[in-house]
Amino acid sequence: MGKRIMLLLLMVVFLGVVTTTSFAVNNVTYDHRALVIDGKRRVLVSGSIHYPRSTPEMWADLIQKSKDGGLDIIETYIFWDLHEPVQGQYDFSGRKDLVKFVKLVGEAGLYVHLRIGPYVCAEWNYGGFPLWLHFVPGIKFRTDNKPFKEEMQRFTAYIVDLMKKNNLYGSQGGPIILSQIENEYGNIDSAYGSAAKSYIKWAANMAVSLDTGVPWVMCQQADAPDPIINTCNGFYCDQFTPNSNQKPKLWTENWSGWFSAFGSPIPYRPVEDLAFAVARFYQRGGTMQNYYMYHGGTNFDHTSGGPFITTTYDYDAPIDEYGIVRQPKWGHLKDVHKAIKLCEAALVATDPVYSSLGPNLEATMYKTDSGLCAAFLANVGTQSDATVKFNGNSYQLPAWSVSILPDCKNVVLNTAKINSMAMLPKFIPQSVKYNLDSSGDIASTWSWFREPVGISKTKTLVKPGLLEQINTTADKSDYLWYSSSIIIKYGESLLQNGSQTVLHVESLGHGLHAFINGKLIATRFAPTGNHKISVDIPATLNPGKNTVDLLSLTVGLANYGAFYELAGAGVTGPVSLRSSNGGLTLDLSSQPWTYQIGLKGEDLDLSSGSSSLWDSSSFPKNQPLTWYKTLFDAPDGNDPLALDFTGMGKGEAWVNGQSIGRYWPALSSPDSGCTDYCNYKGPYKSNKCLKKCGKPSQELYHVPRSWVKPSGNVLVVFEEIGGDPTKISFTTKQVGSICSHVSESHPPPVDMWNTDQTGKKSVPTLSLECPSSNQVISSIKFVSFGTPQGSCGSYAHGTCRSLQAQKIVQKACVGARSCNIGVSVATFGDPCIGVKKSLAVEAICG
Ligand code: GAL
Numbered sequence: 047m048g049k050r051i052m053l054l055l056l057m058v059v060f061l062g063v064v065t066t067t068s069f070a071v072n073n074v075t076y077d078h079r080a081l082v083i084d085g086k087r088r089v090l091v092s093g094s095i096h097y098p099r100s101t102p103e104m105w106a107d108l109i110q111k112s113k114d115g116g117l118d119i120i121e122t123y124i125f126w127d128l129h130e131p132v133q134g135q136y137d138f139s140g141r142k143d144l145v146k147f148v149k150l151v152g153e154a155g156l157y158v159h160l161r162i163g164p165y166v167c168a169e170w171n172y173g174g175f176p177l178w179l180h181f182v183p184g185i186k187f188r189t190d191n192k193p194f195k196e197e198m199q200r201f202t203a204y205i206v207d208l209m210k211k212n213n214l215y216g217s218q219g220g221p222i223i224l225s226q227i228e229n230e231y232g233n234i235d236s237a238y239g240s241a242a243k244s245y246i247k248w249a250a251n252m253a254v255s256l257d258t259g260v261p262w263v264m265c266q267q268a269d270a271p272d273p274i275i276n277t278c279n280g281f282y283c284d285q286f287t288p289n290s291n292q293k294p295k296l297w298t299e300n301w302s303g304w305f306s307a308f309g310s311p312i313p314y315r316p317v318e319d320l321a322f323a324v325a326r327f328y329q330r331g332g333t334m335q336n337y338y339m340y341h342g343g344t345n346f347d348h349t350s351g352g353p354f355i356t357t358t359y360d361y362d363a364p365i366d367e368y369g370i371v372r373q374p375k376w377g378h379l380k381d382v383h384k385a386i387k388l389c390e391a392a393l394v395a396t397d398p399v400y401s402s403l404g405p406n407l408e409a410t411m412y413k414t415d416s417g418l419c420a421a422f423l424a425n426v427g428t429q430s431d432a433t434v435k436f437n438g439n440s441y442q443l444p445a446w447s448v449s450i451l452p453d454c455k456n457v458v459l460n461t462a463k464i465n466s467m468a469m470l471p472k473f474i475p476q477s478v479k480y481n482l483d484s485s486g487d488i489a490s491t492w493s494w495f496r497e498p499v500g501i502s503k504t505k506t507l508v509k510p511g512l513l514e515q516i517n518t519t520a521d522k523s524d525y526l527w528y529s530s531s532i533i534i535k536y537g538e539s540l541l542q543n544g545s546q547t548v549l550h551v552e553s554l555g556h557g558l559h560a561f562i563n564g565k566l567i568a569t570r571f572a573p574t575g576n577h578k579i580s581v582d583i584p585a586t587l588n589p590g591k592n593t594v595d596l597l598s599l600t601v602g603l604a605n606y607g608a609f610y611e612l613a614g615a616g617v618t619g620p621v622s623l624r625s626s627n628g629g630l631t632l633d634l635s636s637q638p639w640t641y642q643i644g645l646k647g648e649d650l651d652l653s654s655g656s657s658s659l660w661d662s663s664s665f666p667k668n669q670p671l672t673w674y675k676t677l678f679d680a681p682d683g684n685d686p687l688a689l690d691f692t693g694m695g696k697g698e699a700w701v702n703g704q705s706i707g708r709y710w711p712a713l714s715s716p717d718s719g720c721t722d723y724c725n726y727k728g729p730y731k732s733n734k735c736l737k738k739c740g741k742p743s744q745e746l747y748h749v750p751r752s753w754v755k756p757s758g759n760v761l762v763v764f765e766e767i768g769g770d771p772t773k774i775s776f777t778t779k780q781v782g783s784i785c786s787h788v789s790e791s792h793p794p795p796v797d798m799w800n801t802d803q804t805g806k807k808s809v810p811t812l813s814l815e816c817p818s819s820n821q822v823i824s825s826i827k828f829v830s831f832g833t834p835q836g837s838c839g840s841y842a843h844g845t846c847r848s849l850q851a852q853k854i855v856q857k858a859c860v861g862a863r864s865c866n867i868g869v870s871v872a873t874f875g876d877p878c879i880g881v882k883k884s885l886a887v888e889a890i891c892g
Contacts, residue, residue: 079397080294089386093112094123095340123161127176133176149212163229165187173610224262250270250271284327301732317374317726321461324386328389357706378465382450392412398411399413403434407434424447474779493674496673526597528640548626556601558570558581559596564595571601577613598615622635671766674771675763688749718739786886787887812866823860830847831883
């Protein structure tokens with residue numbers, strides 16, 4: 047072989063090694079302080095990204111943004127129902143390409159925490175279990191019985207083997223450093239009696255026997271058997287202690303926000319509180335925490351759990367549903383991570399020593415004989431700011447905040463003081479480009495198909511009595527028709543004058559459309575929190591045969607709680623007809639009913655857009671049970687895309703045959719419960735800070751860019767309750783303004799501290815950066831150095847302001863992608879001596 051070829055080959059081998067072993071982890075263990083990677087204790091920051099909640103085309107960018115945000119680990123659940131939709135038939139294609147996802151994380155130089163479960167909760171349909179599991183003879187979920195244990199072990203072993211085959215465990219030089227078995231079983235195990243204990247022991251042994259070579263965790267499982275590490279989930283985990291002094295303190299779910307449900311307002315969590323929780327955790331001995339979620343993403347198709355989990359799983363996470371960093375959340379947390387990493391050497395070298403600095407005031411030192419020293423000062427009070435003395439120096443500590451001192455002297459960050467910029471995202475409406483004919487009538491571009499009422503398929507089931515829905519459909523469709531009829535004799539009291547007939551229906555949920563003689567007489571959805579429906583519907587009967595057709599539907603299967611898999615759904619009765627004047631009642635519950643699983647349109651595969659049954663004449667608006675189809679050109683550019691379903695009712699939509707999920711803009715949240723201002727000080731809970739009261743929970747639905755081509759895209763919509771598809775529009779998500787507001791008393795940015803160990807020369811600095819590398823700051827919308835008020839998008843001058851500020855900031859920023867400005871009188875002069883000043887800037891990127 048020639049020398050050059052040898053060299054080339056060597057290079058190929060070398061490059062190959064570089065990409066697959068950008069880590070070269072060989073050994074992962076733990077001790078009481080930390081995870082130990084190749085012999086080194088580590089302080090680690092992790093974030094959840096669930097691979098099927100975005101597209102493979104988005105993964106590399108999401109991972110890079112996670113890395114840029116200071117994460118060391120990406121955590122994901124594994125979704126059994128996606129990977130084994132039919133028992134024994136596996137699928138790892140497209141969004142399900144787990145191996146590709148893990149490799150991408152590894153190639154970016156990050157670790158992976160693989161939470162196999164295989165019960166995952168996650169607001170995911172049926173908690174991640176495939177529906178067929180329910181039909182395995184003799185099975186009881188998540189407790190000690192042979193059929194369940196066999197299936198759980200088989201799937202877990204399958205995943206572990208798949209990872210091993212691809213050399214993805216740390217023990218093989220791959221990125222996976224941790225795995226989880228089960229999920230928060232300790233929250234519900236008491237419902238399973240003594241079998242819970244033996245089940246969890248079995249699960250632990252089973253996991254360990256799979257010999258991954260990296261540690262296993264169980265979250266919220268105080269009795270997790272050795273060597274499994276029990277970990278904490280919650281909004282705060284600083285008070286948590288593992289069940290053995292040989293195990294490190296790990297936090298597997300730090301909820302960065304909360305999930306949302308149709309018909310409910312949207313929760314959000316202020317970053318000052320999230321940063322406080324993170325800093326408290328590391329202050330009190332924690333060495334790994336994971337944001338659940340770091341990128342929440344989208345519940346495409348029928349993946350959302352429930353009932354009623356929205357299609358968006360944005361979660362108020364540091365990276366938003368569309369893959370854009372959420373600022374200042376992402377940036378402030380990045381600063382927190384940097385500050386904590388500056389403390390890493392001291393943190394892993396020793397145990398914390400706590401001291402009280404007064405009521406609600408706590409100092410923690412990590413100090414070694416070799417001269418390492420890092421400290422955290424916390425004010426856990428919710429009302430008063432404090433000035434504390436520590437090591438002979440004086441420090442200002444706002445309420446509900448932690449200051450981080452990597453040298454036990456200089457504060458590099460206070461969790462309540464945000465140095466990072468804010469960003470105002472904007473949704474820009476884009477008119478849908480239809481292939482309009484000369485009439486210019488949008489409706490003419492739509493074709494439609496009316497879903498027949500009642501039984502329309504040849505394949506049906508006739509049974510006496512009312513069947514539970516999930517056992518009947520096996521979740522093959524959201525829909526189940528219950529059809530029956532009744533003969534009313536002429537003169538029967540139900541028909542007598544003055545007596546209105548009432549159809550009474552009781553259902554386990556989640557929704558119901560009732561028809562008598564083919565006519566819709568009621569639509570009902572189970573109220574939030576109580577999944578049952580009980581209705582009395584006025585009905586008009588005719589002498590002779592009357593048909594009763596009930597279309598029952600689910601909106602995501604339950605995913606949480608003991609025995610959640612048995613919650614059931616559908617019209618389980620009673621169903622009766624009675625005269626409203628208290629006369630005759632006819633109970634229809636146990637008479638023969640004909641059942642049809644799913645819709646005719648589903649059978650015809652209308653979602654793909656094909657089929658010859660589409661009708662183009664006399665376009666019907668605001669009609670229930672109607673399928674619509676149109677062709678459209680995608681809005682130009684690469685900005686993330688969403689469909690705005692305002693004007694539509696409830697249903698599901700497909701773009702080029704791919705389900706973008708269930709939509710339901712017709713359902714608004716209650717009017718009350720939201721506040722204009724969320725006070726981050728004080729314990730957070732999921733209903734503390736809510737927005738969108740009295741508004742639809744979700745109008746915008748993410749359409750991944752990779753699912754559309756420039757022109758000739760097919761949009762299919764199944765509208766259940768009635769809507770006007772010509773009102774559907776597109777929007778693209780872009781960054782509007784970038785803003786920052788920094789005070790003279792902010793600590794200098796963490797970055798500067800690192801290069802200037804004295805911390806004295808640096809001044810508080812306002813930094814702005816356009817999110818994308820091909821943008822520059824094109825104009826400055828607002829500047830004030832003095833006492834400006836308000837927030838990004840609505841800043842206003844205060845009584846004191848420097849008149850040169852506009853010029854100075856413009857000169858420093860316009861035309862550049864990023865700029866840094868010292869927030870001090872040295873830069874701007876002093877417009878009001880003796881008054882504490884700040885600098886607020888709003889800029890536009892273009
Ligand atoms: C936890 C669970 C997660 C997720 C979260 C709420 O209890 O482990 O899977 O459901 O709650 O978003």
